[in-house]
Amino acid sequence: MADAIPTPTSLDGVTSLYRRFRPGRFAELRGQDHVVRALQGAVKNDRVVHAYLFSGPRGTGKTTTARILAKALNCEHPVDGDACNKCASCVAITRGSSLDVIELDAASNNGVDDIREITAGAWHGTPGRWKVYIFDEVHQLSKAASVALLKTLEEPPPHVIFVLATTDPHKVLPTIRSRTQHLEFRLIGGETLSSLLHDVQGAAGLAADDATIDAAVRLGRGSARDALSALDQLLATGSLSEAQPEFDGLFHALVHVDAVGALRSLAILTREGWDPEQLAESFAAEVRQVFLLQVAPEVADAVDADRERLVAWGSQLGLPRTVRILETVGRAMREMKSAPEKVVTLEVALVRLTKPELDSSIEALDERVTKLERGGVRAGAPTPTPPPAPALRPIGAPAPAPAAPVQKPAAPLPEPPPPTPTPDGEASLTYDDVRERFEQRVVPRMSRSAQMLLKSARVRSLEGNRLLIAVPSEEMRRSTETILQGLRSALDHEFKTPLQVEWTVDATLSTPSPAPRPRPTRPSVPVESGVDESSAGDESVLVVESVADHLITEMFPGAEEIS
Numbered sequence: 001m002a003d004a005i006p007t008p009t010s011l012d013g014v015t016s017l018y019r020r021f022r023p024g025r026f027a028e029l030r031g032q033d034h035v036v037r038a039l040q041g042a043v044k045n046d047r048v049v050h051a052y053l054f055s056g057p058r059g060t061g062k063t064t065t066a067r068i069l070a071k072a073l074n075c076e077h078p079v080d081g082d083a084c085n086k087c088a089s090c091v092a093i094t095r096g097s098s099l100d101v102i103e104l105d106a107a108s109n110n111g112v113d114d115i116r117e118i119t120a121g122a123w124h125g126t127p128g129r130w131k132v133y134i135f136d137e138v139h140q141l142s143k144a145a146s147v148a149l150l151k152t153l154e155e156p157p158p159h160v161i162f163v164l165a166t167t168d169p170h171k172v173l174p175t176i177r178s179r180t181q182h183l184e185f186r187l188i189g190g191e192t193l194s195s196l197l198h199d200v201q202g203a204a205g206l207a208a209d210d211a212t213i214d215a216a217v218r219l220g221r222g223s224a225r226d227a228l229s230a231l232d233q234l235l236a237t238g239s240l241s242e243a244q245p246e247f248d249g250l251f252h253a254l255v256h257v258d259a260v261g262a263l264r265s266l267a268i269l270t271r272e273g274w275d276p277e278q279l280a281e282s283f284a285a286e287v288r289q290v291f292l293l294q295v296a297p298e299v300a301d302a303v304d305a306d307r308e309r310l311v312a313w314g315s316q317l318g319l320p321r322t323v324r325i326l327e328t329v330g331r332a333m334r335e336m337k338s339a340p341e342k343v344v345t346l347e348v349a350l351v352r353l354t355k356p357e358l359d360s361s362i363e364a365l366d367e368r369v370t371k372l373e374r375g376g377v378r379a380g381a382p383t384p385t386p387p388p389a390p391a392l393r394p395i396g397a398p399a400p401a402p403a404a405p406v407q408k409p410a411a412p413l414p415e416p417p418p419p420t421p422t423p424d425g426e427a428s429l430t431y432d433d434v435r436e437r438f439e440q441r442v443v444p445r446m447s448r449s450a451q452m453l454l455k456s457a458r459v460r461s462l463e464g465n466r467l468l469i470a471v472p473s474e475e476m477r478r479s480t481e482t483i484l485q486g487l488r489s490a491l492d493h494e495f496k497t498p499l500q501v502e503w504t505v506d507a508t509l510s511t512p513s514p515a516p517r518p519r520p521t522r523p524s525v526p527v528e529s530g531v532d533e534s535s536a537g538d539e540s541v542l543v544v545e546s547v548a549d550h551l552i553t554e555m556f557p558g559a560e561e562i563s
């Protein structure tokens, strides 16, 4: 029922898609089926209450729904509790000229006098018709105005309905909240937005290709209003890059913990005309996708090329850092609201993320250790500077053939240790067999993000049912926790025997260039004696750890490890 194609509204001089295709009846509302069911059912069965609280993120249709409720209540030819959207009453409400609907933006009319004046008028109704008062951003009413509103809600005039809309229900007086029926509006899913945009472009006869629609869905971030505005903008500018800031430079700088690079990327974006708040918001949205793609890919909205891009950045950042970026940018967004120089707030946030030694929080300490570890790994192999083609991202380099995504025979893999003899009973599983099937059959069967993560992973040994897998960095090893479930079932499926997965870190796996290269030279710090440098394998973990330990004790004399 909630999937009728919106009927374009003909309002003089209105051209924006959002206003032309604003839903005019319950059947046209998308993505809020639970709200539609409750309200349409109430109208149909004559069980409408005197006060509703509509809460939810901006752009999810709260005031639109309030108007539809007003239409349905006053419609001359209602159908099944829904408005016809054609009769004189419906048209007047659409045009904003109906005397039955009074809208008030509490953000600008938040005084007690405004409320008294309005609620006094509530008693002079036309008998037999419903008057609907819509208070937007009701949490912004002053205390006195809230109390005046509460008085009215305690003894509501008959035939008057209050719809209080808010993005922040917790800031509404509890006594007001308790007198309302609370309906929560949700962000609209990517698929629902996409089908809405496709329908609108059909109805409006627009020439938007799928890439444009995908971009608008992404920019809409769960809001039909924002998605339609984005579609408008994309069609007007004719270019995706103009409508969306490009964050790859920033991601690259964050991956390489490069403060100067991060500030330079920000400067480029602001020079392009992006406003700092808008940048922070867009960047937070991208990082959120990076985060979701690591922990719950099915919930992420990013599509196609964008999705691949963000999965790649995620596997390089690792989950802990992704979370920290998300938190730090989120904090910056809140601070920006009251900051005189908003760009400075953003700059400070980026420096915090790239110079964790400035920050005293626990996460920052954790990050410092991670950074030291990475420093240790890279000590002999200098960071692959500017070109944004970091280890895992196949930009510029030819992408691996889709049929065999994990094959990389040219990579300078150290010679694997000889096959471990398998115990009796599992004679069919040999090391070579497992190694080959892991790369060619197990990994390709996994989710795209898991594939990115395991792209450079290699099976190192098989002892009994213990499978040792090497990954290029400690961060990646930690990220493997998020895919363990999937890996176990893929292994079970392939080998039909339970295998116990263990991980090790081997820095040589992260070699970014296809040319053979020697193992990184050890930094000139004490290395555990007894480690055989010539044999490949697990000892690189020891090396990395000992370098980190050494640097930590150097920086924090007398420090003890707390775990």
Ligand SMILES: [Zn+2]
Residues within 6 Å of the ligand: 071, 074, 075, 076, 077, 078, 083, 084, 085, 086, 087, 088, 089, 090
């Ligand atoms: Zn009607």
